[in-house]
Amino acid sequence: MDMLEAMQTGLFILFQPKYLAMLVAGVLMGSVVGFVPGIGGVVGVALLLPFTFFMPPEASLPLIIGLVAVVSTADTIPCVLIGTPGSAGSQATILDGYPLAQQGHAGMALGAAFFVSGVGGVIGALMLSVSVPIFKPLVMSFGISEFLAMSFLGLSMVAVLSGGSPLRGIIAAGLGVLIAMIGPDPINTIGRWYMGTPYLLAKLNVVAVALGLFGIPELVDLAVRGTQIVRDSDRKIERKFSGVQEAFRHKRLVLGSSIIGAWIGFLPGMGTVVANWVSYSCAVMLCKPNDKFGKGDIRGVIAPESANNASVGGALIPTLAFGIPGSTIMALLLAALWIQGITPGHDLLTGKLHLVYLIIWSLAFANILGALLAYFFTNQIAQLTRVPIHLLAPLILVPIFGGALLATNNIGDVIVLLIFGVIGWIMKHLGWPRPAMVLGFVLGPVMEKYYFQTTMVYDSSWVFRPIVLVILALTALGVFFGFKLRPK
Amino acid sequence: MERETGTVRAMWKETANIIFNAVVVLVLAAALYASFGWPRETALFPQTVGTLILVLACISLGREIYAARKRSPGERTDTPAPDEEGTEDLDFFVKSVAMFAWLLGFGAGIWVLGFYGAAFFFLLLYIRLRAEITVLGSLMWAAGTVATIVLLFDVLLGVDLYRGLAWTLVMDLVG
Numbered sequence: 001m002d003m004l005e006a007m008q009t010g011l012f013i014l015f016q017p018k019y020l021a022m023l024v025a026g027v028l029m030g031s032v033v034g035f036v037p038g039i040g041g042v043v044g045v046a047l048l049l050p051f052t053f054f055m056p057p058e059a060s061l062p063l064i065i066g067l068v069a070v071v072s073t074a075d076t077i078p079c080v081l082i083g084t085p086g087s088a089g090s091q092a093t094i095l096d097g098y099p100l101a102q103q104g105h106a107g108m109a110l111g112a113a114f115f116v117s118g119v120g121g122v123i124g125a126l127m128l129s130v131s132v133p134i135f136k137p138l139v140m141s142f143g144i145s146e147f148l149a150m151s152f153l154g155l156s157m158v159a160v161l162s163g164g165s166p167l168r169g170i171i172a173a174g175l176g177v178l179i180a181m182i183g184p185d186p187i188n189t190i191g192r193w194y195m196g197t198p199y200l201l202a203k204l205n206v207v208a209v210a211l212g213l214f215g216i217p218e219l220v221d222l223a224v225r226g227t228q229i230v231r232d233s234d235r236k237i238e239r240k241f242s243g244v245q246e247a248f249r250h251k252r253l254v255l256g257s258s259i260i261g262a263w264i265g266f267l268p269g270m271g272t273v274v275a276n277w278v279s280y281s282c283a284v285m286l287c288k289p290n291d292k293f294g295k296g297d298i299r300g301v302i303a304p305e306s307a308n309n310a311s312v313g314g315a316l317i318p319t320l321a322f323g324i325p326g327s328t329i330m331a332l333l334l335a336a337l338w339i340q341g342i343t344p345g346h347d348l349l350t351g352k353l354h355l356v357y358l359i360i361w362s363l364a365f366a367n368i369l370g371a372l373l374a375y376f377f378t379n380q381i382a383q384l385t386r387v388p389i390h391l392l393a394p395l396i397l398v399p400i401f402g403g404a405l406l407a408t409n410n411i412g413d414v415i416v417l418l419i420f421g422v423i424g425w426i427m428k429h430l431g432w433p434r435p436a437m438v439l440g441f442v443l444g445p446v447m448e449k450y451y452f453q454t455t456m457v458y459d460s461s462w463v464f465r466p467i468v469l470v471i472l473a474l475t476a477l478g479v480f481f482g483f484k485l486r487p488k
Numbered sequence: 489m490e491r492e493t494g495t496v497r498a499m500w501k502e503t504a505n506i507i508f509n510a511v512v513v514l515v516l517a518a519a520l521y522a523s524f525g526w527p528r529e530t531a532l533f534p535q536t537v538g539t540l541i542l543v544l545a546c547i548s549l550g551r552e553i554y555a556a557r558k559r560s561p562g563e564r565t566d567t568p569a570p571d572e573e574g575t576e577d578l579d580f581f582v583k584s585v586a587m588f589a590w591l592l593g594f595g596a597g598i599w600v601l602g603f604y605g606a607a608f609f610f611l612l613l614y615i616r617l618r619a620e621i622t623v624l625g626s627l628m629w630a631a632g633t634v635a636t637i638v639l640l641f642d643v644l645l646g647v648d649l650y651r652g653l654a655w656t657l658v659m660d661l662v663g
Contacts, residue, residue: 411599414598425588
C-alpha cells in the first residue's frame with residue numbers, strides 16, 4: 001500500500017460513523033480526565049485499554065488517540081481558573097494563565113489556549129505525517145539487533161529523565177522488566193516466579209498494573225485531600241474570542257512553540273511536561289519585551305499550550321516507527337497496539353500503513369474537535385469543579401476496578417491492582433518514578449524476545465553491528481548526561 | 489517549631505526511603521536466588537537484569553543510609569510551608585491508609601459478591617458516609633452508576649464481569 005492510498009484509506013475509515021463516534025467518545029473522555037486535576041491522560045488511557053480487547057484497531061485507535069490528544073487542551077481550564085494544573089503537561093501555563101484570570105481576562109486566556117492547542121495539535125499531526133516517509137527507509141533497514149538497541153535507548157532515557165534521581169529511575173525500570181518476566185518464559189515456557197499460583201502462570205495484566213501504579217494513587221490522594229476542586233465557579237467565562245485574536249497576532253510564536261513541542265515529544269523521556277516548560281522558557285528568552293511574563297502575559301499561555309499538544313504528535317514518531325514509547329501514555333498505546341496484534345516498526349509501516357494514517361487523521365481531528373468543544377462549552381465543563389471529590393472519586397474508582405477485571409475476569413487482577421496501587425502510592429510519595437517501571441514492564445518481554453532472536457542469529461557479535469554501536473553509544477551518552485545534569 | 493516539624497518530616501521520609509530501598513534489595517535477592525534452578529535460556533535475561541538492578545539497588549541503599557547519617561540532627565532537607573503544623577503528614581498518612589482500607593474492602597466485596605454487587609454497596613456506603621449525601625441520593629447514585637456499567641460492559645461489550653463466591657455457591661446449591 002503506497003502512502004497516498006494509505007492516507008486516503010485512513011481518512012475513509014475515520015469518517016465511517018461508528019469509528020467517528022469512537023473519536024468523539026475519546027475526545028469527550030479526554031476533556032473530563034484532562035480537566036479534573038490529578039487524573040490525567042495515563043489513567044484515561046489505562047481505563048480504555050481493556051476495551052480494546054473487544055474492538056478492532058479501526059475503533060480502538062481513534063478512541064485512544066481522541067483521549068490523548070485532548071487532555072492537553074482541557075487541562076488548561078483548571079490552570080487558568082483555579083491555578084491548579086489539570087495534568088502535569090500544563091504546569092507552565094499557570095504562570096501567566098492564572099494571573100490573567102485574576103485580572104479579569106480568564107476568557108482571553110482560555111480562548112487563546114484552546115485555539116493554539118488545536119493548532120499545535122494539528123502541527124504535531126503534520127510533523128508525524130511528514131516523518132513517515134523519512135523514517136520508513138530507516139526502519140526498513142533496522143534488524144532485530146537494532147530494535148533491541150533502540151529498546152535500551154528508549155528505556156534508559158525515560159529511566160534517567162523521569163523523576164529527580166536517575167539511579168532510582170534505572171532501578172524502577174529494571175524492576176518493571178523483572179515484573180514482566182513473571183510467568184512463562186518465551187523459549188521453554190517454564191513458569192518464572194509464579195509461586196505455585198496458576199494465575200501467575202499467565203503474564204500479569206498490563207491494565208491492572210498500569211491502573212494500579214497510576215490510577216489508584218492519584219484517586220487516593222484526591223479523595224484524601226479535597227472536598228470540591230473549587231467552591232466558587234459561578235462566574236461565566238466571556239470574551240474568549242479576544243484570545244483567538246491574540247493568537248493570530250502571535251502566529252510566529254504559535255508555530256515556533258508547536259515545532260519545539262513536537263521535537264521535544266520525539267525525544268524519549270521528555271513528553272508534554274518538558275515541552276510545556278521549554279517552550280515557555282524559550283518564549284521568555286526570545287519574546288521582547290518580556291517583563292510581563294509571570295504576571296499575566298498572553299504569550300506565556302500561547303507558547304506552552306501550543307507545545308504540549310504538538311508534543312503528542314512528536315511522541316508518536318518513535319512509538320510507531322521503532323516501538324519505543326517515550327512516555328507512560330505512549331507505553332500504554334504500545335500495549336494497545338500489541339493487544340490488537342500490531343507490531344510497530346516494519347509491520348506497521350508496511351502492511352498496516354493505513355492505521356498509521358488513521359492515527360494521524362484522528363490526532364488532527366481530535367485536536368480540532370477538542371478545541372471547539374472546550375471553547376464553546378467552557379462554562380459547562382467548569383461546572384465539574386463543583387462536584388464533591390467524595391462523589392467523583394468513587395465514580396472513577398469503580399470503572400478502574402472494572403477495567404482491571406475486563407481482560408481476564410479473574411479476581412487475581414483485583415489483587416494485582418491493589419498491590420500495585422500500594423506500590424504506586426509509595427513510589428509517588430517517596431519520589432520513585434512510576435513511568436520508568438511501566439515502561440520496563442511493557443518493553444521487558446519485547447526486549448527478551450529480541451535478545452534471544454538476535455543472539456540466535458548473530459551470537460554475541462550483534463553488539464558490534466554499526467547501527468547498534470551508534471545507538472548504544474547514544475544510550476551511554478544519554479545515561480551519562482542524565483546523571484551529570486540531575487538536579488542537586 | 490517549624491524547624492522541628494520539618495526535621496521530623498524529613499527524618500520520616502528518609503526512614504521510609506531506606507526501608508523501601510531495603511525491601512527492593514531483599515526482593516531482588518530472593519528473586520535471583522529463586523532463579524538458580526532454572527534452565528539457562530529461562531534464567532539468562534532475568535538474571536542479567538536482576539543482577540545489575542540488585543547492584544544498583546545496593547548502591548542506592550548505601551547512599552540513602554550514608555546521607556541519613558551524614559545529615560546533622562537539626563538540618564532540614566525541605567522548605568517548610570508557612571502554615572505547617574507537623575501533624576499534617578501523619579494525618580494525611582492515616583487518611584490514606586483509611587482510603588486503602590475502603591479499596592481493600594471493595595476488592596474483598598468483589599471476591600464475595602461479584603463486581604456489580606460489590607460496586608453497588610461500595611458506592612452506596614462511600615457516597616453516604618464520605619460525600620454525606622442523603623440515603624436516597626446515595627442509593628440513586630449507586631444504582632445509576634451500576635446500571636451504566638452493566639449497560640457498558642454486559643450489554644454493549646457482552647462481557648459478564650466476575651460473579652463472586654456467593655453466586656458460585658448459590659449456583660452449586662441450585663444446580
